[in-house]
Amino acid sequence: MADKIKKFFQKKKVDAKFKMAGPGHKLSESTMSSQSSNSMRREAEVIKRSGLSEESKVAADAALARLQQKRDNPSFNTSLAAIQAQVRKELENERASSSTPTQSGELKEKVEKKESDLDLPRNYAAAGVYFKCPIISNDILPRDEWKANIKTFLYEQLEEERGLTACLIIQSCNSNREKVDTCVETLCKYLENIVTHPDEEKYQKIRMSNRAFNERVQPMEGAMELLFAAGFRQTKLASPDGTEEDYLVFGREHVESVESLVTLIDALRSAEPIQLELDRNLQVLLPSQAAAKVQLPASFYALSPEEIKREHQLRTEAIERSQMLRTKAMREKDEMREMRKYKFAIIRVRFPDGILLQGTFGVYERYNEIHEFVQENLEHNGLPFVLNTPTGHKLLLEEDANKTLIDLRLVPATVLTFAWHSSVFEEINNSPNKDVFLKPEVMVLVQEV
Known part of the structure; x- marks a missing residue:
């Protein structure tokens, strides 16, 4: 199953490179003719159908x-x-x-x-709306069931591929996209500081009572798993006032190399939620x-x-408006x-x-x-x-x-x-x-x- 996670990221990288490459051209043809031929080729591809896929069979x-x-x-x-x-x-x-x-x-x-x-x-014209998720299984299920299955699947992969899996958990198991983006940027900043300043101790500790950490990182699914994969471990350290506090402390012995953090940063920035396909x-x-x-x-x-309540109110207003002359627009x-x-x-x-x-x-x-x-x-x-x-x-x-x-x-x-x-x-x-x-x-x- 861990291979599926790796292939997921490999495919994202290939897709990104392909999109950046743009359309191909012959040296002997103009840009306009190339665009025209590409357009015709796309139309032909739309009409052309291949045989039954394995799933169709x-x-x-x-x-x-x-x-x-x-x-x-x-x-x-x-x-x-x-x-x-x-x-x-x-x-x-x-x-x-x-x-x-x-x-x-x-x-x-x-x-x-x-x-x-x-x-x-x-x-009902349909019993409901159903989805597929080929990266996990061939089941056809409602969206809510898939959300639970995706979460279970990803947490099962943590032992084999902790870092990449944690990136997917962050993207797939948190619903607020704005908070996800903030969490990703904060985590990337933690790791980039270690890569840029490998010998500075202040960048290798995260105080868990820190407000930014408490609001942006800790509440998000998968964030702690990502930090553990990056070499952080939770421990108690003396605070400036003499009391002990919980910290996350980076240890080089917990990662292959500091350079491996670059891979995690790249994965954090490129990861996307596991997508469902509408059945x-x-x-x-x-x-x-x-x-x-x-x-x-x-x-x-x-x-x-x-x-829905608001819509009911709008319908009432619409009935009133229907009695007035209204433009086509x-x-x-x-x-x-x-x-x-x-x-x-x-x-x-x-x-x-x-x-x-x-x-x-x-x-x-x-x-x-x-x-x-x-x-x-x-x-x-x-x-x-x-x-x-x-x-x-x-x-x-x-x-x-x-x-x-x-x-x-x-x-x-x-x-x-x-x-x-x-x-x-x-x-x-x-x-x-x-x-x-x-x-x-x-x-x-x-x-x-």
Whole structure:
């Protein structure tokens, strides 16, 4: 496990050097043409997809295992034909209900009655927001569980790689970023003083009752572990008034060399929190299931209880403002403020056969992430397609790739309509699987009614 910690820092150094290097150029080409070719190359890389990763293969195997279990259950048929038949039936019911007001009222009453019989979480569009952390394990867990797991994992690594691990503990196990930065600067100052003045005794002692130490260093997770890794040990020394006080005293015998402190300083300044990767929480829904699941759990919101009370007050004010004439700019400002209440969004993609593909995204992720999410789940992988918003706007990779979900007004939940790009209509129509949109290992994830 200690190797993972070392590799984490090595990767950070490589990434930093790579970013500083900038784009490559041929000696025979101009800067403008080089930038243009790099831009084209990036666009090509976005569209090009590789085969399944190891994690995707594991997920596919798990899905196929679930398929086998469902096949043993005669009450639910997961074959493509049965799913398509179910979708057609539901779409016909939707059309019939919309054309007959009486039937529509009856259907609504039945749906409301059915929903009242269910537990509230079953009405949620997603059970919650889940994350991955490859540096630790392949588990998919809520953020709070990951925080506890990361802390446990890092403290387990202290014996093998104390210094580097302590740097990660400081960054990953303390929530106040301003206090973390202050702690790091203070620790670096302690160590830099020893490196710069190795023979001066005053820099080799830290009085633990010192105000700066008490406020900036001691309360922070991992700070004491870092000082121990740097060669400090706690001991009692006589203070100027003759009493004994607790000090941290540096001892050269506790470190390989004074130069090794330079490595710790570098690690302190370059370390970053262990990052979590948002799990898409992929779901495949029938039309009736998508209609029933409309609520979002609390984990999608970026508001505290106090902020929710404030939001209620703002809503009251908004009702009053709605009675006044307002400019377009004023309305757009309110719309943006409304969307910023959310940290995550549900994106659903409706295919021509009625099936919906659902994923969870951060509100500041870009459209390119949605495009890749759809692309990697398509049976006809690699072919260009278009996603249409409910307002009829066509989302195009070359125009919208770097726009965030908030920029595109896709927050907190949106249904996009899938359509093949006009350049591949003929190729798709000549395919024997022209009516199949999602991969078989994805289709088996369709939820039971």
